[in-house]
Amino acid sequence: MDISIKRIHFIGIGGIGISALAKFLRAQGVEISGSDVAEGCITKELKQMGIKVSIPHTKDAICGQDLVIHSAIIKEDNIEVQEARAQNIPVLSRKESLKMILANKEVFAVAGAHGKSTTTAILSAILKDASALIGAESKEFHSNTRALSSNRVVFEADESDKSFLECNPTCAIVTNAEPEHMETYEHDLEKFHQAYKSFLALAKICIINAEDSFLGTLEDLGNTCVRFYPSKDLHNIHYIVENNMPKTQFELICNNKDYGTFSVYGLGEHIAIDAALAILAASQILPLNEIRKNIQNYCGIKKRFDILTEGECIIIDDYAHHPTEITATLKALRKYQELTNAKQLVAIWQPHKYSRIKDNLQGFVECFEGVDSLVILPVYAVGENAIAVDFAKLFARYNPIFADNVERDGDALCLFKNNKQIARLKQGILVGFNAGNLTYALRGGI
Incomplete structure (x- = not known):
């Protein structure tokens, strides 16, 4: 700078x-x-x-x-x-400033539609001497930022405004390239994919999830590229709850190299994938024994499988607001339900943006399969004009509860409709899926 x-x-x-x-x-x-x-x-x-x-x-x-x-x-x-x-x-603008701010820095930049905050936070736990700029609050350092004087930076790169093209990546990590924020790309898939190609081309080293339908087609990126295939590179995935802490254990073998066995905070195959990408990136500069030790520093990020209460009623706050994310989290929650013997799994969904609902409507209809109960709140519109969506008809298979708002009552959640309490949820796993203001209600207004 x-x-x-x-x-x-x-x-x-x-x-x-x-x-x-x-x-x-x-x-x-x-x-x-x-x-x-x-x-x-x-x-x-x-x-x-x-x-x-x-x-x-x-x-x-x-x-x-x-x-x-x-x-x-x-x-x-x-x-x-x-x-x-x-x-x-x-x-x-923030976007315009990135090239200046990150110039001459050794930037480990993480991009992707899903999992980039988690991957960034896991990588920052491993690279403990690097600054970290994350789009969420790390529970490790209780902030979205670990600001050090180090020349090395772990950076969550944002494709929503194309600012990831300005972050000067030394190592580019891409979790997936599922179309999101398509208004930025004039709803042109070719322009969207070209932006990811350009992002990867900026880096000396690329780490990609090669099972992504687009990333897997990329060849001759002109740099060192580590292609990670989760279905064949992850082995012996299993889950435990240790001192009330959910953990995923797995073995990583990539490009015929055995990286060994790792344990990371969180549950689910998606956690193993995020952690593997971070491990592969960190292995470019750190020995594996140090990575295995440092990854234990990761203790989650706020609003990602964020366990707020324990016991008979387990309240969880989760940022998932896209069908792919909800599906992955529910898969992990069903495993968590088995491990904790929770009586039921209740999903409380605050839909986020009418444009996202419209673009992914069938995915939303299908992604709640397996929940014991579904609560649907009003759309968090983020300033968008309302679009007619017949939630009652589309989601009839779930016999959903429609509520106007949620209030925390000790270790229970109360549902309200037309200013009247219609239910009090006090047993099982109650998970709030939202990128809106539901998070404050789940936390008791905090």
């Missing part, structure tokens, strides 16, 4: 991605300030770190900084953007 840049102001600093950059640059010696429209847990954390955060946006927050960086939702008419322009301060 340009060493003449000493002071940077972040607009929208309360966002998960932009706050990670702010904390990372602070560790590099840059003076950081920021602003957001409202107070939140991230802005409170930043203030506790000694970063000046203005709530709400105000032109007074712009006071001669060397650079202003803003989140994707900030527009040109923002009062602070306008003030920065008036003071002739350069203004960049």
Whole structure:
């Protein structure tokens, strides 16, 4: 990064991605300030770190900084953007800033439609001397960022806005390339796939899940490419619950090399796949015995199979909001149900975005197979216009419960419809699938 840049102001600093950059640059010696429209847990954390955060946006927050960086939702008419322009301060979007921030860094970049946060967090646990910028909160260091002065960075790369093309990857890891965020690519699958090709071409080393229908077709990437085939490279997968901690154990043999047996926090074949990709990436620079030891530092990430209560009623918060993700998590939960002798498995689904429902409707209809009960909440629209969806007819096979909201009551969950309590769930595994605000209700409003 340009060493003449000493002071940077972040607009929208309360966002998960932009706050990670702010904390990372602070560790590099840059003076950081920021602003957001409202107070939140991230802005409170930043203030506790000694970063000046203005709530709400105000032109007074712009006071001669060397650079202003803003989140994707900030527009040109923002009062602070306008003030920065008036003071002739350069203004960049988060996406535009990445190439500058990560220049000359040894970046291990993880991309993919599903599993990238988990893979990034596992890799950051293994590469414990690297900075880590994750799109979720790691329970290992209780933050989305581990900000060190190290030149090595583990980075969750985002395809939703094509910003993964700006992250300067030394090692590119791709968990899968299932079409998502297609509006960014004009709903053109060829443009979407080309972006992934371009991302991989930037790196000296690539680690790919070669059983992905697209990634498996790639040849001659022009760099060192490790092709991982989960169905033949993972062996002896089994699951245990140890001191109330779910773990997946597996043996990894890839390209005729026996990497040995590993144990990682979490349950499911998808966890083994994410961990294997992280192990293969880390093995480019670390001995296997060190990887096997360091992977034990991983203890999960917030909102991914996040066990909130234990005992007769097990409440779990999960970020899965796509049929592929829900299917994988439910498969792991059924195994967890066996291990814990839980009486029932209840899925509480808060659909996320009408566009995602429309694009994956049949997948959503099928992905809840095997649950004992399905609760469907109103769509978390994220500002999108409503689309007519006959949930009652489409999901009739599940005899679903339709509720308006959920409230935590001790170690139970209460369901409400038209401001009246319609059910109190107090037994078995209660899992909330959401990328919206259900997470706060599951946690008792926290």
